[in-house]
Amino acid sequence: MAIITNRVKTEMFIDEERYRTDRRPWFGRLPEQLTGDYSFAVMGDRCGMATAGVFERGLELVRDLKPEFVLFVGDLVEGYWRDAKDAREEWEYIDARIEATGLPFFQTVGNHDYGTQTMVDVWQERKGMEYYAFRTGDALFLVLNTEDPYEALSDGFIDLVKEATANVQREPERANEHLKAFYDKIVAGLPPEQLQGMGKVNLGISERQLAFFEKVIRDNADAAHTFISMHKPGWKAESPEFARLLQLLDGRPHTIFAGHFHSMEYKQENDRRLIQLGRTGAASHGNGKGDENLILWVTVRGGVPNFRVIHLDGTADVSAYPPQEHAHH
Template sequence: MTNKRDLIIDDTKFSTKKGPWFGELPVPRGGDYDFAFISDRTGGAVHGMFEKGLEAAKKLNPDFIVSIGDLVEGYWTDEAEAHEEWDRIDPLLAGLGVPVFQTVGNHDYGTEAMIRVWRERKGIDYYAFRYDRTLFLIANTETAPLPLPEAMLELIQRANRELIRNPQALFVDLIGDLAGDGVPAEAWTMNEDTLIHPHLSDEQIDFFERVLADNADVDWTFVCLHQPAWKKPDPIFERLERLLEDRPYTVVSGHVHYLEVTEKRGRQYIQMGKTGGLHCFEGQGDIHHILSVKMRGGAPRFEVILLEGEGGTDTLDAYTKRAADTKQTA
């Protein structure tokens, strides 16, 4: 049997050879292998935590790493500032010595300037890849921007500039100091209803439908999203779920900065916590972590790698959503 490693691009839309990845997939050995997910760095990165997450991922000796999005603070309206921020982050990924595949997040793609810079540097915003008998669908949930007023965008950019000058500052404190009485506190109060606004596109699902048909022999499929699209009524995402219904799959997202697993259709829908990002919600899932994935016999085994304090590991069972579970807004 041929051990496949394929990067799959939507050639009906993209003609560029650029892509949001660093390094090449290694040649599959056949059988078992390991990889890792890293999550959100942004919304006011905790100094050094993302770098700690990268090192923890590298120590796992994975075949590759998948980022679930939001690697830069972003929301720039000046392309030069957007480039400068990517110029600080991209070398961390490129120099890791492990292939890294990126999912686009709202901070990465949240303004017209950020979109232009992404396209210039990384080319495409959705794609797929196959590694041996596992398929990865990397989607873009940011095809329409989150609704942010101009005054709030300017405030975010001012706070970002302060963070660049003083990386150990706290974003929430900076926002509070800069806003004064200009922006009401409730504008920064987070809850899932206001935070989650996934926007996929039909052209992505058309592409994924072709990819799924061409790779019907895989053992497992991972759907990588930035925003947890299953938490809002979304006919486009529901169409993708119907395409997947006859095969084993796992959905992995980020965005909310709170680790939570939803059991749906007999599958796991994993909303990762954060890998250096802003504290948003109180509760057990409010952790900095990465996710180790060991493919054994064609199925995944997950382990939560904790980054705070003494570190350690945990299982996903402790983060499975139950009817009585609640979260408080930050």
């Protein structure tokens, strides 16, 4: 493991023995040590079955709000490609828009980003590594890969995903209808034993990855707060690896961010906060307030995080308010 720079400013932690590359899954550089109050944004899934322009509007908003940095919990691209050319085109589009914000932006692997061997190869070609950590001031950040190893899907299932994605992108106003048709086709094609496991969260965290984070946590025992970004919510999985991670974090205040389900949830257990991000562009999985497009705004004051939810569907450009005739009654 390599430690870059020194604790006086900021540190990046990477598994250099595994990843011998200068590619990085983040844009920009962290500010110098953040010792006072500061803010960062957390963005939810852009995909799957993204509504065009929503995530881009979220990027415009965070650019104007100017957080110190942005965390992203995974699924930036629709992915599941078998052809590397298609995967590269998707990444080139969204990476260019992220880089244009000028904000430090830290990516987390999602199942759409990493769901075929082609996607794995293109991620490593463009971004080098799929897990890492960093420290700024008194806060430690762990960015996990919950697709290590990734869950391979059948060609038939991937074809259904691609068909539904194309339908939603072509007719976003009928997204719920297309999603229902997608679900019905899945149900019709699965045997009963697989139907029972549809809601199960399959988490992949390799022994090597866990050993890396164990060392990072041990070497940063003095951190006032630890933030963890992971795509699939580990607390909803039957995962001995996630249970070990929680043991490593026991006794230290920490917050875990996840995505995957496109719906905002918050739970606090003593010094542990579990936050499942809502979507930032991906298809809705429900009709509640937590299912809207949103961004999480985190402000750290005196080492303690505070959270505010910004709903994108409630924001608008000022040009949406033209002059009108008004009369006092």
